[in-house]
Amino acid sequence: xxxxxxxxxxxxxxxxxxxxxxxxxxxxxxxxxxxxxxxxxxxxxxxxxxxxxxxxxxxxxxxxxxxxxxxxxxxxxxxxxxxxxxxxxxxxxxxxxxxxxxxxxxxxxxxxxxxxxxxxxxxxxxxxxxxxxxxxxxxx
Amino acid sequence: xxxxxxxxxxxxxxxxxxxxxxxxxxxxxxxxxxxxxxxxxxxxxxxxxxxxxxxxxxxxxxxxxxxxxxxxxxxxxxxxxxxxxxxxxxxxxxxxxxxxxxxxxxxxxxxxxxxxxxxxxxxxxxxxxxxxxxxxxxxx
DNA sequence: ATACGTGCAAAAATTTTGCAAAGTA
DNA sequence: TACTTTGCAAAATTTTTGCACGTAT
Numbered sequence: 203x204x205x206x207x208x209x210x211x212x213x214x215x216x217x218x219x220x221x222x223x224x225x226x227x228x229x230x231x232x233x234x235x236x237x238x239x240x241x242x243x244x245x246x247x248x249x250x251x252x253x254x255x256x257x258x259x260x261x262x263x264x265x266x267x268x269x270x271x272x273x274x275x276x277x278x279x280x281x282x283x284x285x286x287x288x289x290x291x292x293x294x295x296x297x298x299x300x301x302x303x304x305x306x307x308x309x310x311x312x313x314x315x316x317x318x319x320x321x322x323x324x325x326x327x328x329x330x331x332x333x334x335x336x337x338x339x340x341x342x
Numbered sequence: 343x344x345x346x347x348x349x350x351x352x353x354x355x356x357x358x359x360x361x362x363x364x365x366x367x368x369x370x371x372x373x374x375x376x377x378x379x380x381x382x383x384x385x386x387x388x389x390x391x392x393x394x395x396x397x398x399x400x401x402x403x404x405x406x407x408x409x410x411x412x413x414x415x416x417x418x419x420x421x422x423x424x425x426x427x428x429x430x431x432x433x434x435x436x437x438x439x440x441x442x443x444x445x446x447x448x449x450x451x452x453x454x455x456x457x458x459x460x461x462x463x464x465x466x467x468x469x470x471x472x473x474x475x476x477x478x479x480x481x482x
Numbered sequence: 483a484t485a486c487g488t489g490c491a492a493a494a495a496t497t498t499t500g501c502a503a504a505g506t507a
Numbered sequence: 508t509a510c511t512t513t514g515c516a517a518a519a520t521t522t523t524t525g526c527a528c529g530t531a532t
Contacts, residue, residue, distance in 0.1 A: 363514095
């Protein structure tokens, strides 16, 4: 689980400067439990310039602190990531909460796919959509 | 496999008018074997207005003649779809060719996911990326 | 001094909207 | 006549770029 100190540590480790705009963006993303757009952050830190927010979210994303979440309509969001390795998401379509998943495509399925298509498989996108327990209960 | 006549037939069936701009866009998408952006079509049919190309691709997409393809970087493209039901894609990252796949997420995996997360699973995105046989050969 | 990081404003890229004109049932 | 479709231009959205000015090393 990230907190401000651990993000600062990661920035230092990777020789990136600790600056007020970066701290402000870091605080803003830590505030959020689900996914968000750059615009959400822009509104949350109006004291930071537009370009800087874009640059900082991109930086945090490249560092693996943020990851991209694909929504059902095809739009991309960011999310604070608690794991750096390859993983998938289960996104609640009602609130914005996201679960990071261990499950991945079965390697055997990938082999079959390669065999049957002649493609060399190099990657995939996989995201699940649903309704979380809390949202289901509150709608009942 | 679509051709111009079958698209025209579908338009008629659904009470949409057959107009020169729609025919032009239909011809343009039939020309393409892989995925494309609206901008690609815009360039291909400069005689058709910008808004009309957007409206027409959206219409063809809603009719199931085009489907959306998600690229590895998260951008969305269109593609002439040969099947109307739920399916996934295998996209060549080198050329733009796309295979439509029969394979889908194992229902048992969905059940497990629902059980372990408490989510009611309602949908998913799944796209594969790789290098097609032709591109692999030509790069060797 | 040299690198890096920032804000600002402008530019670019992409998609939508309003509307008057033209076409079709 | 009433409804659909179009083109155009303007607007809106979202992201990138250039650059002068600071700030840290």
